[in-house]
Amino acid sequence: MCPRRAVPLFSLFVALVVVAGAHQATGLKLTEPTATGITVWTRITRDAERTADDRPLPITQIFDRTTGESIRLRDNAAYPNGRPVITFPSGADLGSIRGAAVGAPGQTRVRYRCAGQSEWFSTPWRDVDPKRDFTAIFALSALAPATRYEIIVEDRAHSEAAPTSTITGGFFTAPDAKADASTTFCVMSCQQYEDRDRPDGFAIYPAMLALKPDFFVNTGDALYYDHGPVHALTLELARYHWARMYSFPTLRDFHRSVGSFFMKDDHDTLTDDSHPGARTGDFTFADGLRTFREQTAPSEPPYRTVRWGRHLEVWLLEGRDYRSTREQDRTQTPTILGVEQIAWLERSLAASNATFRLVITPTPMVGPDRAAKDDNYSNTGYVVEGTRVRELLARHKNLTVITGDRHWQYVSRDATTSIEEWSVGAASDAHAGGWDEKNPRPMHRFLRTGFGGFLSGEVKVGASGPALTLRLHDTSGAVVFSLEKTSH
Numbered sequence: 001m002c003p004r005r006a007v008p009l010f011s012l013f014v015a016l017v018v019v020a021g022a023h024q025a026t027g028l029k030l031t032e033p034t035a036t037g038i039t040v041w042t043r044i045t046r047d048a049e050r051t052a053d054d055r056p057l058p059i060t061q062i063f064d065r066t067t068g069e070s071i072r073l074r075d076n077a078a079y080p081n082g083r084p085v086i087t088f089p090s091g092a093d094l095g096s097i098r099g100a101a102v103g104a105p106g107q108t109r110v111r112y113r114c115a116g117q118s119e120w121f122s123t124p125w126r127d128v129d130p131k132r133d134f135t136a137i138f139a140l141s142a143l144a145p146a147t148r149y150e151i152i153v154e155d156r157a158h159s160e161a162a163p164t165s166t167i168t169g170g171f172f173t174a175p176d177a178k179a180d181a182s183t184t185f186c187v188m189s190c191q192q193y194e195d196r197d198r199p200d201g202f203a204i205y206p207a208m209l210a211l212k213p214d215f216f217v218n219t220g221d222a223l224y225y226d227h228g229p230v231h232a233l234t235l236e237l238a239r240y241h242w243a244r245m246y247s248f249p250t251l252r253d254f255h256r257s258v259g260s261f262f263m264k265d266d267h268d269t270l271t272d273d274s275h276p277g278a279r280t281g282d283f284t285f286a287d288g289l290r291t292f293r294e295q296t297a298p299s300e301p302p303y304r305t306v307r308w309g310r311h312l313e314v315w316l317l318e319g320r321d322y323r324s325t326r327e328q329d330r331t332q333t334p335t336i337l338g339v340e341q342i343a344w345l346e347r348s349l350a351a352s353n354a355t356f357r358l359v360i361t362p363t364p365m366v367g368p369d370r371a372a373k374d375d376n377y378s379n380t381g382y383v384v385e386g387t388r389v390r391e392l393l394a395r396h397k398n399l400t401v402i403t404g405d406r407h408w409q410y411v412s413r414d415a416t417t418s419i420e421e422w423s424v425g426a427a428s429d430a431h432a433g434g435w436d437e438k439n440p441r442p443m444h445r446f447l448r449t450g451f452g453g454f455l456s457g458e459v460k461v462g463a464s465g466p467a468l469t470l471r472l473h474d475t476s477g478a479v480v481f482s483l484e485k486t487s488h
Helices: 204-209 235-246 249-255 285-296 338-351 380-393
Strands: 016-018 029-031 038-043 059-064 082-087 107-114 135-140 148-156 165-172 183-188 215-218 259-262 304-307 312-316 356-361 399-403 409-413 420-423 444-448 454-462 465-473 479-486
Touching: 038 107, 038 148, 107 135, 183 204, 204 249, 204 454, 235 249, 235 285, 312 338, 338 380, 409 479, 444 479
Parallel strands: 029 259, 183 215, 215 259, 312 356, 356 399, 399 420
Antiparallel strands: 016 165, 029 038, 038 135, 059 082, 107 148, 148 165, 183 454, 304 312, 409 420, 409 444, 454 465, 465 479
16 A cells, blocks of 8 residues: 555654544554454544543442341452442533543444555544443554554544544554564553553653563453442443543553554452452453453454564463353363364464464463462463463474463562563552562572563564564563573
8 A cells, every 4th residue: 555664653643633522532443453454443422532530430339139138348349249320529420420421322434545645545534432431442454564553533423523633643553474574562550540650641652662662462451440439340341441431641641652452351340359240239251352352452362373474473362261260160170271272272372484483362371370360371260271271382493472460570480381470560659569688599690670661572683583572661661680582
């Protein structure tokens, strides 16, 4: 479509223009970038900005459906037999509580072009879907590889109205799988609303944006349904969690500038350590799966690979959809990935000719983890399947595991298979914890607790061949640990 030429990452001035009418308080998301396509997630909101932090919160109560007794809300808890009762303060509703950005009807379209070119391409205007939280999804295709694109998302109230909201942004497409390309990417995890470290969101986002990443991965727990004073006990409150998080300016600025891959874990599906078939209040595990797809527009199936030139291939694993239920765990070998996904992982790893392989997982494969936990491959409850998967990974050279979920940063190496795992840590210092830095294990190559941060990766192609450098950063972007890997 466009000539391939180098274009600075921020060649496009990013702006948000709003007047009366349809609005975009929750911004946009650019998901699943490939060499020839990307998905643009859009949403129309009633108001131009999220409601202020001085607005009241709803009163969230839960009662036992059998006895009628009141149950005290606790973080990390589920209420399978709970009946939720949501009460709004006088004069408030779902659209006027703290941080709210409710959806609204209207039409939206996407215009796009190669950065620096004059010709714009445009999708047709499309109605947002009220059954999917007033969102619309646009799949852009036939794009040029290794190219920076500019986009404009326009909204209007109806077909006869002029556009009243415009967001501009941009993204990179991936290089062709045979291209001798360099790249930079970022990975993060575990952001809790109550633990944000800036009034406008999280410091981690401008820190990552400063690295000018080609793509970004969120490994899961993008929000915590089961924390704070407003638990997501209904579908409406689950959507409220997404709106209040992704209407923060730091998140909006980041996600309109970088192509993203979203993975889910337990807290952004339902509750802590949630399994298929579970529920809390009126919100079910199945509701959580649908809501995640509605809010992040991932590809299907949810396990997939990302190819970024000749030297890098990334595997994104799904840790909730195929997990066995708690009842099944009592009568069979517990599974996290499931038979279908493990078979795909084995086939796709064997077929890859990438110089470096990164397997990104929502929960650890190596650890170590705390003895009280039992939701990942480093725990005893999943030792059979965990051993099998680590042995599968160990067959392939230049393979590294990157994990989210744990709230501390580490680099560890499995004593049996030598598989190396990097934990990216929590999104803020306030959300960090879970391990004692004074208690390292022999498998630790690096250990940092009590502070949040993220991981970045950089593939460079030099005279001596390609190299992959992985770095752990604090929330301001400062490097706290790094390691270069070569193809030799």
